[in-house]
Amino acid sequence: MSQFTNVTISTKANIYFDGKVTSRTIVFQDGTRKTLGIMLPGEYEFSTSQKEEMDIQAGILEYKVKGQEWKLIQNNGVFYVPANESFFLKVHSVVDYCCSYLPEGN
Amino acid sequence: MSQFTNVTISTKANIYFDGKVTSRTIVFQDGTRKTLGIMLPGEYEFSTSQKEEMDIQAGILEYKVKGQEWKLIQNNGVFYVPANESFFLKVHSVVDYCCSYLPEGN
Numbered sequence: 001m002s003q004f005t006n007v008t009i010s011t012k013a014n015i016y017f018d019g020k021v022t023s024r025t026i027v028f029q030d031g032t033r034k035t036l037g038i039m040l041p042g043e044y045e046f047s048t049s050q051k052e053e054m055d056i057q058a059g060i061l062e063y064k065v066k067g068q069e070w071k072l073i074q075n076n077g078v079f080y081v082p083a084n085e086s087f088f089l090k091v092h093s094v095v096d097y098c099c100s101y102l103p104e105g106n
Numbered sequence: 107m108s109q110f111t112n113v114t115i116s117t118k119a120n121i122y123f124d125g126k127v128t129s130r131t132i133v134f135q136d137g138t139r140k141t142l143g144i145m146l147p148g149e150y151e152f153s154t155s156q157k158e159e160m161d162i163q164a165g166i167l168e169y170k171v172k173g174q175e176w177k178l179i180q181n182n183g184v185f186y187v188p189a190n191e192s193f194f195l196k197v198h199s200v201v202d203y204c205c206s207y208l209p210e211g212n
Contacts (some may be wrong), residue, residue, distance in 0.1 A: 013163075015200055024142055032209055096118060
């Protein structure tokens with residue numbers, strides 16, 4: 001998976017934590033939505049409204065979904081966060097990620 | 107201009123200066139190419155291979171195209187850089203930009 005085709009992309013970025021976390025929103029023809037983002041080294045807390053798949057494409061981070069242990073991803077890995085939940089990240093080197101917003105049950 | 111439609115986007119980011127400058131490449135159906143990028147505060151030098159239109163969508167920076175004076179953009183502004191040229195940036199607050207790669211003569 002190296003590219004997404006026939007998508008719509010917002011020209012303006014989503015900017016968080018003084019620009020240390022940024023993302024761009026893309027919408028597929030079936031209406032599903034992903035964000036492609038960058039996280040610089042730091043510690044961050046996020047919360048979800050939908051279930052999320054976080055696909056790490058590059059970089060090193062530790063993540064903790066509420067109620068679970070800290071886990072490490074180096075270079076490539078995927079984790080899931082339920083809807084309406086918090087998760088915590090310690091980013092150790094620049095992370096390039098793709099976040100997919102999933103319907104519950106997936 | 108708030109979104110681009112029917113485009114192809116590379117899933118992996120372009121990462122420069124330890125992640126302080128990042129961009130994502132999009133290709134339009136006619137084959138033209140743009141990058142959507144973020145620059146964190148800092149001083150940077152870039153060089154072009156094609157003529158570039160730099161459209162600043164948010165943030166504050168000074169730019170200097172070789173042979174010209176430093177100029178300031180606050181929040182919104184556009185500048186052009188010829189092919190095979192260097193330009194210099196002093197980014198003062200997080201910049202969200204769209205770079206278009208233009209054929210010469212445009």
